[in-house]
Amino acid sequence: MKRKWGLVRIGILSFWGALLLSIALAAPSQAHWADLAVANVEVGNTTTHITLTFPTGLVATADDNRNGTLSPAEVRAHQTELTTFLGDRIYLTDGNGDRGTLTVAPSDTTVLPPDQQVTAGTHSTLKLSYTWLKPVQGLTLHYDLFLPGVPTARCLTTINAPGQTQSVIFSPESKEADLMQNAPWYFAGGIPLAIAGCFVWGAMHAMSPGHGKTIVGAYLVGAHATPQHAVFLGLTTTITHTAGVFALGLGTLFFSQYVLPERLYPWLSFISGLIVVDIGLRQLISRLRQNRVAAKAARSHQHDDHSHTHEPSEHTRDVAHVHAQAAPHTHTHAEQTHNHHDHSHDRHNHSHEHPQLHTHDHGDGHVHSHALPGSDGAPVTWRSLLALGISGGMVPCPSALVMLLSAIALGRVGFGLLMVLVFSLGLAGTLTALGLMLVSARHLFERLPTNVRLARLVPAVSALVITLLGVGISTQAVMQIGLFKPFGTFG
Amino acid sequence: MESSHGVGQATLKRLRKVPLLVLSIAGLLLTIPIGLKVWTEFDRAKLAAPYRYEFERPSPGSVTQKLEQEIAFYQDRIRRDPDGGMNRALLAKVYIKMARATGETSWYLLGEQTAQESLVKLPFSNDGALMALARVATAKHDFQEAIRLSQKATPNEDTLAVQVTTNLAIGKVKDADQAADRLVAQNPDLAALTLQALVAVSQGQEQKALQAFQQGLAAEEPEETGSSVWARTVLGRLYFKRGQLEMAEKLYQEVLRVLPQYPPAVLNLAELEVRRGNYRAAETLYNKIFLTSQRSPTVYDHIVFRGMARVKELQGDPKSANEWRDRAEARLRLDLVAFGHRRELARLLLERGRPQDLTEALSLMEQEVKVRRDAETMDTLAWVLSRMGRWQEAQTAMQEALRWGIRDAALFQRAGTIAQTLGNTAQAETFFKAAQATDPTFDEQAQKALGLGVGLLGLN
Numbered sequence: 001m002k003r004k005w006g007l008v009r010i011g012i013l014s015f016w017g018a019l020l021l022s023i024a025l026a027a028p029s030q031a032h033w034a035d036l037a038v039a040n041v042e043v044g045n046t047t048t049h050i051t052l053t054f055p056t057g058l059v060a061t062a063d064d065n066r067n068g069t070l071s072p073a074e075v076r077a078h079q080t081e082l083t084t085f086l087g088d089r090i091y092l093t094d095g096n097g098d099r100g101t102l103t104v105a106p107s108d109t110t111v112l113p114p115d116q117q118v119t120a121g122t123h124s125t126l127k128l129s130y131t132w133l134k135p136v137q138g139l140t141l142h143y144d145l146f147l148p149g150v151p152t153a154r155c156l157t158t159i160n161a162p163g164q165t166q167s168v169i170f171s172p173e174s175k176e177a178d179l180m181q182n183a184p185w186y187f188a189g190g191i192p193l194a195i196a197g198c199f200v201w202g203a204m205h206a207m208s209p210g211h212g213k214t215i216v217g218a219y220l221v222g223a224h225a226t227p228q229h230a231v232f233l234g235l236t237t238t239i240t241h242t243a244g245v246f247a248l249g250l251g252t253l254f255f256s257q258y259v260l261p262e263r264l265y266p267w268l269s270f271i272s273g274l275i276v277v278d279i280g281l282r283q284l285i286s287r288l289r290q291n292r293v294a295a296k297a298a299r300s301h302q303h304d305d306h307s308h309t310h311e312p313s314e315h316t317r318d319v320a321h322v323h324a325q326a327a328p329h330t331h332t333h334a335e336q337t338h339n340h341h342d343h344s345h346d347r348h349n350h351s352h353e354h355p356q357l358h359t360h361d362h363g364d365g366h367v368h369s370h371a372l373p374g375s376d377g378a379p380v381t382w383r384s385l386l387a388l389g390i391s392g393g394m395v396p397c398p399s400a401l402v403m404l405l406s407a408i409a410l411g412r413v414g415f416g417l418l419m420v421l422v423f424s425l426g427l428a429g430t431l432t433a434l435g436l437m438l439v440s441a442r443h444l445f446e447r448l449p450t451n452v453r454l455a456r457l458v459p460a461v462s463a464l465v466i467t468l469l470g471v472g473i474s475t476q477a478v479m480q481i482g483l484f485k486p487f488g489t490f491g
Numbered sequence: 492m493e494s495s496h497g498v499g500q501a502t503l504k505r506l507r508k509v510p511l512l513v514l515s516i517a518g519l520l521l522t523i524p525i526g527l528k529v530w531t532e533f534d535r536a537k538l539a540a541p542y543r544y545e546f547e548r549p550s551p552g553s554v555t556q557k558l559e560q561e562i563a564f565y566q567d568r569i570r571r572d573p574d575g576g577m578n579r580a581l582l583a584k585v586y587i588k589m590a591r592a593t594g595e596t597s598w599y600l601l602g603e604q605t606a607q608e609s610l611v612k613l614p615f616s617n618d619g620a621l622m623a624l625a626r627v628a629t630a631k632h633d634f635q636e637a638i639r640l641s642q643k644a645t646p647n648e649d650t651l652a653v654q655v656t657t658n659l660a661i662g663k664v665k666d667a668d669q670a671a672d673r674l675v676a677q678n679p680d681l682a683a684l685t686l687q688a689l690v691a692v693s694q695g696q697e698q699k700a701l702q703a704f705q706q707g708l709a710a711e712e713p714e715e716t717g718s719s720v721w722a723r724t725v726l727g728r729l730y731f732k733r734g735q736l737e738m739a740e741k742l743y744q745e746v747l748r749v750l751p752q753y754p755p756a757v758l759n760l761a762e763l764e765v766r767r768g769n770y771r772a773a774e775t776l777y778n779k780i781f782l783t784s785q786r787s788p789t790v791y792d793h794i795v796f797r798g799m800a801r802v803k804e805l806q807g808d809p810k811s812a813n814e815w816r817d818r819a820e821a822r823l824r825l826d827l828v829a830f831g832h833r834r835e836l837a838r839l840l841l842e843r844g845r846p847q848d849l850t851e852a853l854s855l856m857e858q859e860v861k862v863r864r865d866a867e868t869m870d871t872l873a874w875v876l877s878r879m880g881r882w883q884e885a886q887t888a889m890q891e892a893l894r895w896g897i898r899d900a901a902l903f904q905r906a907g908t909i910a911q912t913l914g915n916t917a918q919a920e921t922f923f924k925a926a927q928a929t930d931p932t933f934d935e936q937a938q939k940a941l942g943l944g945v946g947l948l949g950l951n
Contacts, residue, residue: 033631034825038601042570053604109607125604156597158562160570165563169597 034122035153037145043161043179045135048092048100050128051107054145054155059085059124070124072106079104082126089145092130092179095138100130139179143170198419202400202426206434229385230439234432236389242424245400246417273474278387280467287460400424538741541705542723546713548749554592554716561585576613576620579605583623590630592717594754594789603627618644625653630790632832634660634862648678655686662864664693664895681707682718685725692729693866695896700729720746724755725946731763732899734932739763754780754791755945761798766940770802777802791945793822793835797842798943805939816843833859834871838942841874849879866892870902877909885909900930901941 037054056068062078063070075082087102094100107125146153155170159179168177400423565582572578583606590598606623613620625640634657641653651674658667671687684707691700704726711719727742740763746756761776780795796819804812816839823836837855840848856872869892876885889906907922926933 033596033600036597036600038597038604040601040604051604051608053600107608108611109604112607112610123600125607154597156595156601158566158601160566162570165559165566167559167562 035147035150037123037153037155039143039155039157041141041157041159041179043139043159046133047129047131048139050090050130051125052090052128052145053123053125055122055147056124058145058147063124068121068123070106070126075104075106075126086126086128086145089143090128091142093140093142094132094136098132100132100136103129103131105129140176141179142176144172144175146172195419195422198422199426199429202423202428203430204426205423206427206430227436227439230435231432232382233385233389233435234428236386237431238424238428240390241400241427242421245420245424267477270474270477273470273472273477277467277470277474280463280465280470282384283463284460284467287463538738538745541708542726542742542745544711544719544723544745544749546711549716554750555589558585558589558592562589574612576609576611576617579609579612580617580619580623583609584619584626587623587626587630588717594791596630596790599627599630616645618647618649622649622653625650629653629656632660632863648674648683651677652682652686655690659690659693660863660865662866662869662891664690668694675703679706679710680718681711681715681722683707684710685718685722688722689725693895693897695898697729697898704729716749720750720753720756721946724753724759727756728759728944728946731759731766731944732930734900734930734937736763736767736932752779754789758791758794758798759944759946762940762943765798765801765805765943766937768805768936770806773798773802793819793832794943794945796822797835797839800842801939801943834863834868837875838871841871841878842942849875853879864891866895866897866899866902868892870905873905873909877905877912882909882912886913898925898929900926900933901938903929904933904938 034055034057037052039053040051042049042051056063056070059070059078059082062074062082064074064077065071083102083104086104087099091102092100105127107127109125141157141159143155143157145155151172153172156167157170158165158167161179170177400420562582562585565578565585568578569575569582583602586598586602586605590596590602602623606620606627609620609623610617621640621644625637625644628634628637628640637653637657638661641650641657644650651670654670655667655674658664658670668690671683671690674683675687677683684703688700688703688707691697691703704722707718707722711722723742723746727739727746730736730742731739740760743756743760743763746753747760750756757776757780761773764770764773764776777795777799780791796815800812800815800819803809803815819839820836823832823839833855837852837859840852840855852875856868856875859868860872869888873885873888873892876882876888886906886909889902889909892902893906903922903926907919907926910916910922911919930937
C-alpha cells in the first residue's frame with residue numbers, strides 16, 4: 001500500500017512539476033485573497049471533520065446582515081440550505097461509494113472578539129462533519145466550492161490522518177482526490193493512468209517550442225530521407241533524451257551541493273548548438289559543391305577519359321549512373337567527401353539501382369552507403385542522423401528532470417526512471433510522426449520538375465537554415481552562460 | 492544474401508563508433524559540473540568573504556520539506572491533545588513561515604484560521620496565536636492592527652520584530668529604531684541585525700547599516716536559511732541603490748545559490764537586468780517566477796506583472812505591455828482591500844500615464860497615507876501630486892519622505908524636480924547632487940528600472 005502511495009505521490013508531484021515547468025509562458029493565475037479558501041481535515045474512524053474557511057460571497061444569501069461573515073445565528077437560521085449547498089460541493093465517499101452524512105456547524109472561532117478575526121468581512125469559518133455508521137476505509141474527498149468564473153481559485157487543504165499529514169491544493173481542474181488510511185492521496189486509475197499521462201505529456205510536450213523540430217524538419221526535407229530515417233532520428237532523440245535526463249538527474253544529485261542544474265542547461269545547449277552547426281556546415285559545403293557539379297553535368301559534359309551523365313531529372317532514387325572508366329572520381333555524401341582512388345571500377349559499366357537503403361562493399365573493407373542519393377547527390381547518412389538525434393535529445397527537458405528528481409526525493413527511483421522513459425517515448429512518438437509527415441510531404445516536392453533551378457537550391461537552403469539555427473542556439477547559450485554580454489550595458 | 496551481409500557489417504562498424512560517442516557525452520556531462528563548480532567558486536571568490544554563505548546549502552526543496560515535517564509534528568500533537576491551544580499556535584506560526592518561504596497567500600489564511608482556533612482553546616496568555624495574527628495583519632499591510640495585536644502579547648523578540656517592521660511602515664522611524672535596538676540587545680542574531688540595518692538605512696546611516704549586516708552575517712547560523720537569504724537580498728538592494736550593480740548581482744546570485752527559487756532575489760535580479768538594459772534576461776527571470784507560482788497565488792504576482800509590462804514596453808512592444816499592466820491592475824484591484832495594495836495600484840496608474848487615472852491615484856494615496864507613511868509611500872504621494880501640478884503639496888510630501896535622512900537617488904531626483912519647478916534652483920541643484928552622490932550611475936536607464944524590486948524601503 002505504502003509503495004502504491006509513493007508511486008502515486010510521484011505521479012502527483014510530477015504532474016505539478018510538469019505543469020510548473022512546461023507552461024513557462026502561460027498566463028499566471030488571477031486568484032486573489034478573496035477567492036481563496038483553506039481547510040483542515042481531521043480523518044477519524046467513523047467521523048471526519050473539516051474546518052473550512054471560505055469566501056462568504058459563496059453563501060451570500062445566508063449572510064443576512066451583509067457583514068461578510070456568517071455568524072452562529074446566521075448559520076443556524078440557514079442550516080438546511082447551507083447543508084444542502086455545501087453537501088453538494090464538498091462530500092466524502094467511502095470505499096463503497098457511500099457518502100457520509102453531513103452536519104454543518106458554526107466554527108468555534110466566532111466566539112472570538114472581532115479584533116482577533118483578521119479575515120472578518122471576507123471569509124467565514126464553518127465546521128463540517130461527515131459521519132458513517134461504521135468505520136470506513138478508502139475515503140474520497142470531492143471538493144468543488146469555487147467562485148464561479150474564477151478558474152484559478154484554490155483551496156489549500158491539510159489532511160491529518162493517524163500518523164500521516166499531507167497538504168493538497170484543490171482547484172477547478174483538480175476537484176477530487178482519494179483519501180485512504182495510510183495511503184492518503186492518489187488519483188483514480190493509479191499507476192497505469194500515471195504512465196499513460198506521462199506518455200501523453202511527453203507527446204504534447206514535444207509540440208512545444210524546441211526539441212530541434214525545425215532542424216530535424218529542415219534536415220529531412222532538405223536531405224532525401226526515408227521513413228526509416230525519420231524513425232531512427234526519433235529513436236536516437238529518445239535514447240539520448242532519456243540518457244541525458246538520467247545523467248543530469250544523477251549529476252544533479254551528486255553535485256547538488258555545488259552546481260545548480262539550471263546552470264548546466266546553457267552548456268548543454270551550447271554543445272548541442274555546435275553539433276548542429278557542424279552538421280549544417282558540412283551539408284552546406286557538400287551541397288554547394290554538388291550544385292556546382294550538377295550545373296556542369298547538366299550540360300552533359302565529356303571528360304577526356306570518362307563521361308558522367310548527370311541529368312538533373314535522373315537525380316532520383318532510380319538514377320543509373322555510368323562509370324565509363326576507372327578514373328579517380330569523387331563522391332560526395334553530405335557529411336564526408338571520399339575519393340575513390342583506392343578502389344576501382346575496372347572499365348566496366350555498371351548500372352545500379354538505389355532502392356531506399358542499401359550499402360555495398362567494394363571489397364577493400366570500405367563500406368559506403370548509397371542511402372538515397374538525392375538529386376543533389378547528398379544522401380542522408382546514419383552518422384549525421386545520429387549526431388542530429390543526439391543534438392536534439394541532448395538538452396533534457398526540465399520537466400522530465402523534475403519528474404525524475406521528485407521520484408528520487410520520494411525514494412521511488414525505479415518508477416521515476418520508468419516515467420522518464422515513457423515521457424521520452426511520448427516525445428519521440430511526436431517527433432517521429434512529424435518526421436514521417438515531413439518525409440511524406442517531401443515526395444510531393446519530388447514530383448515537381450527537378451530541372452527547376454530553385455528546386456536544386458532547396459537542399460542548400462535547408463543546410464543554411466540548419467547552420468543558422470545552430471549558430472542561434474549556441475549564441476543564445478553563450479549569452480545565458482554569461483560569457484558574452486550585449487553591447488550597451490554598464491555596471 | 493550478399494547485400495544482407497554487407498548491411499550487417501556496416502551496422503557493426505557503426506555500432507563500434509557508438510561507445511566512443513557515448514563516452515564523450517558522458518565525459519562532457521561529468522566534466523561540465525566539475526568545471527562549473529570551479530567556475531562558481533571562482534565567481535564566488537569575487538564576493539567579499541563576510542557575504543558568502545559558508546554553510547552547506549540546503550538541498551532543493553528541503554526548506555519547505557522541513558516546514559512540512561514541522562506541520563506534521565504539530566498536527567500529530569494536536570491529535571493527541573485536541574483541546575490544547577498551544578500546539579495550534581505553534582502550528583499557525585509554521586504556516587506563516589511557509590507563507591513567507593513560498594510567498595503563497597493561502598498559507599496566511601490557514602495560519603489565521605489556526606491561530607483563531609488556538610485562541611478559542613486558549614484565550615489567555617496565548618502570545619503565539621496573537622503574534623501569528625499580527626504577522627498575518629502585517630502581510631496584509633494592516634499595520635495598525637499588527638501593532639495592536641503585538642501590544643496585547645507579552646513583549647518578546649517576536650513582538651519587537653513586528654514593531655520594528657510596522658513602525659517603519661507607518662513612518663515612526665524613531666520607534667522602529669528603539670524597538671530594533673532592544674531586539675538586538677535581547678538576541679543579536681541575523682534576523683534582528685537585519686532589521687536594525689533596515690532602520691539604519693531608512694535614516695541614511697549607511698555605515699551603521701553595513702556594520703549591522705556584517706555583524707549579522709558573522710552571527711549567521713545554518714538553521715536560519717530564511718534570514719540568510721533575506722539579509723543578503725536587502726543588502727544586495729542597498730548596493731544596487733548605490734549603483735554598485737556588480738556587488739548587488741553577486742549577492743543576489745549567492746542567495747539563489749542557497750535558495751534557487753527565492754522570489755525576492757529573482758525579482759531584484761530582474762530589476763537589475765532591466766537597469767542594465769538586458770530585457771531578455773529580465774523576462775527570463777520573471778518567467779522563472781511564473782514557473783514556481785502557478786500552484787497558488789503569491790504576494791509577488793503583481794510585481795512580476797508590472798515587471799513584465801515594463802520589460803515589454805522597453806522592448807518596444809506596447810501592446811503586450813498594456814496587457815501585462817491590465818493583469819497587474821486586475822490583481823491589485825482585487826487585492827486592494829485584503830492586502831492593502833493601494834500604493835502599488837497608484838504607482839501602476841501613474842506608470843500608465845493616462846490623465847484620467849490621476850484622480851483615482853490621488854484618492855488611493857490619500858487613503859494609503861492614513862495607514863502607511865514610509866519614504867516610498869510619501870514619495871508616491873509626491874509623484875501623484877506633482878503629476879497633477881500640485882507642486883507645493885508635492886514638496887511637503889517629499890519633505891516627509893526625506894525627513895528621517897534616507898538616501899535614495901530616485902527620491903532626491905524627484906525632490907530636485909519639484910524644487911526646480913517651484914523655482915528653488917539652488918535647492919534643486921543640491922538634491923540632484925545628492926542623487927549623484929548617492930548613486931553615481933543614476934541615469935536615464937536607471938530610472939527605467941525604478942520600483943521593480945523588493946525590500947529595503949518598506950514592504951512591497
